[in-house]
Amino acid sequence: MNELVEVNNLTKVYEKKKLALDHMNLTIPRGRIIGLLGPNGSGKTTLIKLINGLLEPTEGEILVNGRRPGPESKACVSYLPERTYFQGSMKVSELISYFTDFYQDFSPERARQMLANLKISEDARLKTLSKGTKEKVQLIMVMSRQAQLYILDEPIAGVDPAARDYILKTIISNYSEMSTVLISTHLITDIAQVLDEVVFIRDGRVVLQDTVEHIRETRGKSVDAFFREVFAC
Amino acid sequence: MxxxxxxxxxxxxxxxxxxxxxxxxxxxxxxxxxxxxxxxxxxxxxxxxxxxxxxxxxxxxxxxxxxxxxxxxxxxDMEMIKQTREQLAREQVQEFIDKMEKLGFNKKEVVALLEQMEVKDE
Structure with missing residues (x-):
């Protein structure tokens, strides 16, 4: 079987010659929870957008299940963007029907169950929800798909600690053993204990890819402490 | 817990x-x-x-x-659960003794202190 995602020599140059990804190489295996970690502007979101086929590479390639991003990869990649793309006037129930229409692997029952657990009304319009609740609703939608790859771009930024715990628990209890969750964040402390692996990126390159346990054993410190050391300004 | x-x-x-x-x-x-x-x-x-x-x-x-x-x-196997319990207790006591040694207490003094504490409780 192919690796879930292979990134070969990937380069992305934006207008005005800003180099966002610099000949990056990366392999994302199946069945892991992986942290994509790096300071602001290191290229995390650019990489994620390229995997999702929302940007075209300047050079190099990305393969998801051995193929370039396209309708097939979108059918098996569940993506939580950094910013919401839902219409504020939409009701939660409408969102559920949207996802049911769009994605074959979406389970409306699972979504309804999770919404009910949080006592979020399906009649509520998105714009009436608090920031934290809105983020939870989005995550519930994304995690209610049975995807092979979940890509969560900054899922825990700007929510309170209780909401953050809920989000992490939702991720843990909803991904299947053969699928991978890629979480981009710069809030490492909060998330280190749910990760199998971390990928550190800086200036559009992979600085390090290793398991959390191995970092602790070989460097004698937590991932968080190690991150601070690697990215010390 | x-x-x-x-x-x-x-x-x-x-x-x-x-x-x-x-x-x-x-x-x-x-x-x-x-x-x-x-x-x-x-x-x-x-x-x-x-x-x-x-x-x-x-x-x-x-x-x-x-x-x-x-x-x-x-x-x-209740015996095994009991053994694990004892082993964990031993580890705790050992840790305690090590700390007390650092404070300059020998075993006798530690025992004396423990007994004193008991009296206080009653």
Whole structure:
């Protein structure tokens, strides 16, 4: 079987010659929870957008299940963007029907169950929800798909600690053993204990890819402490 | 016995300790099924593979047994639970003695102090 995602020599140059990804190489295996970690502007979101086929590479390639991003990869990649793309006037129930229409692997029952657990009304319009609740609703939608790859771009930024715990628990209890969750964040402390692996990126390159346990054993410190050391300004 | 995990020590070792304590304290009773890896991972907020590793270790120690169908049950060997309890108690006492030695107390003085404390309690 192919690796879930292979990134070969990937380069992305934006207008005005800003180099966002610099000949990056990366392999994302199946069945892991992986942290994509790096300071602001290191290229995390650019990489994620390229995997999702929302940007075209300047050079190099990305393969998801051995193929370039396209309708097939979108059918098996569940993506939580950094910013919401839902219409504020939409009701939660409408969102559920949207996802049911769009994605074959979406389970409306699972979504309804999770919404009910949080006592979020399906009649509520998105714009009436608090920031934290809105983020939870989005995550519930994304995690209610049975995807092979979940890509969560900054899922825990700007929510309170209780909401953050809920989000992490939702991720843990909803991904299947053969699928991978890629979480981009710069809030490492909060998330280190749910990760199998971390990928550190800086200036559009992979600085390090290793398991959390191995970092602790070989460097004698937590991932968080190690991150601070690697990215010390 | 909540999950207070400290990022400076291996998570799986800390999970192991919590699970041992829960078995000793009877949160999970002898012969009863313990929650699934997924449930425990979600409860503790840790990676399921880490939880899996801790439970495998618990199994190796003999405190839980894998069932043929699915899941794990707590051992029915009460002697083993008792031994684990004693072993953990010994570790605690050893740690305490080490700290007291650093404070300059010898064993006799420690025992004397303990007895004094008991009197106070009564």
């Amino acid at each position: 909540a999950w207070k995990l400290d990022s400076d020590r291996p998570i799986y070792a800390q999970i192991l300790e919590v699970m041992q304590l829960r078995i000793i304290a009877g949160v999970y009773r002898s012969g009863e099924k313990i929650p699934s890896v997924r449930e425990l991972a979600a409860e503790a907020g840790v990676n399921p593979n880490t939880m899996q590793k801790a439970l495998a270790e618990l199994e190796k120690e003999g405190l839980v047994m894998a069932q043929r169908t699915s899941g794990r049950i707590v051992t029915e």
